[in-house]
Amino acid sequence: MSLEVDALVRRGAFALELAFSLPDGCTAALVGHNGSGKSTLVDLLAGLVPAERGTVVLDGRLLERAPGLRLAPQARGLGVVFQGLALFPSLTALENVAYGLRARGVGRAQARAEAAAWLARFEIEALAERRASTLSGGQAQRVALARAMIVRPPLLLLDEPLSALDVEARAAARLLLRGWLAEAPGVKLLVTHELEDARAVADRLLVLERGRLIAQGPVEELLAAPPPFLAAMVRRAER
Amino acid sequence: MSLRTGRPGQAHAVLGLLGGAALVFFALPLVALVGRVTPAGLWAQLGAPAVQQALRLSLEVSLISLGLCVVFGFPLAFVLARVAFPGRALARGLVSLPMVLPPVVGGIALLAAFGRRGLLGGWLEQVGVVLPFTTAGAVLAVTFVAMPFLVTTLEAALASVDPRLEMAAATLGASRWRVLWTVTLPAVRPSLTAGLALCWARGLGEFGATITFAGNLEGRTQTMPLAVYDALQTDPEAAITLGLVLLAVSLTLLTALRGHIGRRR
Numbered sequence: 001m002s003l004e005v006d007a008l009v010r011r012g013a014f015a016l017e018l019a020f021s022l023p024d025g026c027t028a029a030l031v032g033h034n035g036s037g038k039s040t041l042v043d044l045l046a047g048l049v050p051a052e053r054g055t056v057v058l059d060g061r062l063l064e065r066a067p068g069l070r071l072a073p074q075a076r077g078l079g080v081v082f083q084g085l086a087l088f089p090s091l092t093a094l095e096n097v098a099y100g101l102r103a104r105g106v107g108r109a110q111a112r113a114e115a116a117a118w119l120a121r122f123e124i125e126a127l128a129e130r131r132a133s134t135l136s137g138g139q140a141q142r143v144a145l146a147r148a149m150i151v152r153p154p155l156l157l158l159d160e161p162l163s164a165l166d167v168e169a170r171a172a173a174r175l176l177l178r179g180w181l182a183e184a185p186g187v188k189l190l191v192t193h194e195l196e197d198a199r200a201v202a203d204r205l206l207v208l209e210r211g212r213l214i215a216q217g218p219v220e221e222l223l224a225a226p227p228p229f230l231a232a233m234v235r236r237a238e239r
Numbered sequence: 240m241s242l243r244t245g246r247p248g249q250a251h252a253v254l255g256l257l258g259g260a261a262l263v264f265f266a267l268p269l270v271a272l273v274g275r276v277t278p279a280g281l282w283a284q285l286g287a288p289a290v291q292q293a294l295r296l297s298l299e300v301s302l303i304s305l306g307l308c309v310v311f312g313f314p315l316a317f318v319l320a321r322v323a324f325p326g327r328a329l330a331r332g333l334v335s336l337p338m339v340l341p342p343v344v345g346g347i348a349l350l351a352a353f354g355r356r357g358l359l360g361g362w363l364e365q366v367g368v369v370l371p372f373t374t375a376g377a378v379l380a381v382t383f384v385a386m387p388f389l390v391t392t393l394e395a396a397l398a399s400v401d402p403r404l405e406m407a408a409a410t411l412g413a414s415r416w417r418v419l420w421t422v423t424l425p426a427v428r429p430s431l432t433a434g435l436a437l438c439w440a441r442g443l444g445e446f447g448a449t450i451t452f453a454g455n456l457e458g459r460t461q462t463m464p465l466a467v468y469d470a471l472q473t474d475p476e477a478a479i480t481l482g483l484v485l486l487a488v489s490l491t492l493l494t495a496l497r498g499h500i501g502r503r504r
Contacts, residue, residue, distance in 0.1 A: 046410050073409040086407040090425040099421070100411035151411070 001025075001154045003187045007054030007066070009044050016040045016211040022204065027181045027188040029198030029219070031233070032208035038191045039083065041208070042159045045189075046080050047073040058187075059154045074103075079148030083159040085140050089133035093143045094119060096132050100151040118146040122180075137164035138173065145180065154186040161190070162197055174200035195233050199223065207233075269486065275479050284480040292458050293466035294484070300374065300462055301442040304381040308389045308438050316393035331394075338387045345383055346451025353379065353452075376453035377460040385442035389434040396430030397423070436496035440489050 006019040016037040022028050032038050043049040044064075045056060051066035058078075063071050079100075087096050098115035102108065119125045122142040127135065135143060141164055148156060161177070162170050178201045181188045190201055198205055198219065205222045207215040207230055215227050226234055284290055318324075319331055337345055353370045354360045363370065370376040400423055408418040424431070446464040453460040455469065463485045470478035 046406070048406055048410075073406065074412050074414060076410070077412065078410055080407065080410045082403050082407055084403060086401070086403040088404060088408070088422055088425070090428075091421075099408070099413070103408070103411050103413040103417055147411070 001059040001186045003045075003059075003155055003189070004055070004057040005041075005045070007044060007051040007056060007064070009040055009049060009051050011040055011049065014040070014211060016044070018208070018211075018213045020206055020213060020216055022187045022189065024187065025185070026204055027178075027190065027202045028204040028206055029190045029192060029202035030206045030208055031192055031195055031198050033193060035210075036208040037211040038193070038208055039159065040211075042080070042157055042191055045155065045157055046078060047071055047076050077151065077153055079151055079153035079156040081144045081148045081156075081158040081161045083163065085144040085161075085164060087132035087135070087140055087144055087147070090131065092129050092131055093124065093135065093139075094128040096143055097146045097150055099147060104151065114150060115146070118150050119143075122146050137166075138169050140164060141173065145177075149180075149184060152185060156181070156184060156186060156188045157191070158189070159191045160193070162192070162194075170197075177201050195230075272479060272483055272486070275476075276483050280476065281480055281483070284477055285484065287477075289457065290466065290481060290484075293461055293463050293481075296374070296377075296458070296460075297443060297462040297464075297485075300377045300381055301385075301439055301445075303378050304385060304442050305435065305439050307378070307382045308386040308442075309435070312386045312389040312438075313393060316390045316397055319390070320394045320397035334387050334390050336387075337384050338391075342384055342445065342447025342449075343451050346380060346448040349376075349380060349383060349448060349452040371452060372454040372456060372460065374453075374459050377449050377462060380448040380452045381442040381445045381462075384445050384448050385438045388441050389438040392430050392434030392437065393427060396427040400426045433496055436492055440492050443485065443489055443492075 001024040002021060004021040007017070009016045014035075014037070018037075018041070030038055030041065040049060044051060047063065047070065050070055051064055053066050054064075055062065055066075056064040058076075062069060063076055088099065091099070094112060094115050097118050098111040101111035101114060106114075116125065116128060119128055122145065124139055124142050124146075127139055127143070132140065132143065141161060145158075145161065148158075162173055165173055174197060177190075181190075181201060190197065192198055202219055205215070205217060205219045206213055207222075207227075215222060215230055222230060223234060315334065319327065319334070324330075340348075350357060350371060352358045352360075353363065353376075355364060355369075355371065360371075368375075370379055404422050404426065405418050408422045409415075413421065443462075444464055445462070446468065449460065449462060450465055450468070455461050455465045461469065463481065467478050467481045467485065470481055
């Protein structure tokens with residue numbers, strides 16, 4: 001289960017053009033400033049924005065070959081934790097987590113049982129019957145993660161999953177996230193503008209700047225001898 | 240809450256005074272109407288077969304119309320809110336038009352379209368459908384006047400649903416129908432309730448388009464507002480009582496709606 005991307009996406013005047021591949025089991029972090037194209041890459045992978053040219057291949061399966069072939073978001077089988085989490089506010093925590101299974105035709109009782117097990121795994125089983133709109137940032141983050149992971153996606157996309165948390169909660173959440181992601185199969189891609197998130201959670205780093213990948217490689221290696229752009233980011237993170 | 244200049248007490252007093260005056264303006268005619276009715280007279284009128292018939296017909300016509308408004312109004316609101324097409328601004332104007340058009344004009348327009356000598360009337364008659372001066376015609380007239388209240392309310396709500404929610408549902412494998420049913424619909428439910436109540440209340444009170452297009456036939460097209468009009472010609476006291484009944488039904492409906500929305504906030 002690997003991910004190979006080589007694509008060009010245009011959104012108005014902005015162009016995202018990049019090529020990378022991530023091996024099975026790897027947790028990669030995509031870092032970059034606001035406006036560097038991170039969200040566009042998430043939307044490309046999720047099937048929410050078309051490529052102008054190029055391919056996206058996941059697990060040997062063609063998700064996109066532009067122009068021409070493009071799988072709908074429903075058909076890609078990804079797990080996505082959206083920026084802002086996008087929990088369904090009128091559903092309970094349990095119903096949110098069970099949603100992907102129900103959409104795949106799993107029976108109600110079985111979907112609920114599996115969802116309950118995922119809530120327990122994230123130590124929030126007590127919140128099962130709470131409406132998503134009443135959850136705190138940290139609770140909602142866990143529910144969103146469980147909702148994305150329950151379908152055991154070959155690619156798990158996390159778009160700024162820690163942004164709902166305050167500084168102290170963030171440090172603890174990084175460690176938890178690292179553990180959860182390490183156990184998950186497939187490719188995990190964490191999108192963040194905080195280098196610290198990447199350092200704590202990921203084993204590979206992709207650095208995006210103005211729609212181009214300017215550096216990629218193992219986290220430790222890149223941070224030991226960072227290129228100029230990354231060095232500036234490291235300095236900011238350590239300040 | 241306080242305004243930036245002046246004492247907040249002063250601002251509240253002025254707003255309270257003017258707002259109170261507006262409320263009195265609305266309440267006074269109703270109070271005057273209630274004052275004209277005796278309980279005995281009310282019961283006597285409610286027992287009259289013609290009144291019961293009109294009330295039953297009003298409920299029947301307004302509820303069938305409400306069903307039509309949902310079946311056709313929801314898709315229309317969805318298209319207006321979500322699909323960019325040439326002429327969308329004009330379509331929006333068309334949908335709002337019945338809200339500002341004198342209902343009598345609406346009735347004339349309906350006759351021009353569906354009347355015996357209307358645009359589609361001849362063709363409709365050939366296939367055995369006659370709308371003018373029938374109960375079905377009354378339903379059509381009420382739908383024409385009331386549906387815009389549902390569509391405009393729903394359209395605004397559908398346009399403001401967070402697109403990320405629907406995208407999240409799609410990436411989780413949900414079909415478009417499932418997204419609509421499990422994500423979009425719950426998100427617009429408060430507006431749907433408000434729109435339905437407004438639409439129904441407007442339908443219950445519909446007079447001009449109905450009498451013009453469907454006529455004033457007892458038992459077939461004479462709904463409550465038309466019965467009030469009829470009574471006014473012969474028995475003004477009865478007209479007041481009937482008016483009060485209609486008013487009570489509408490007020491109950493709208494108050495229930497306001498209470499519902501109030502709880503959600």
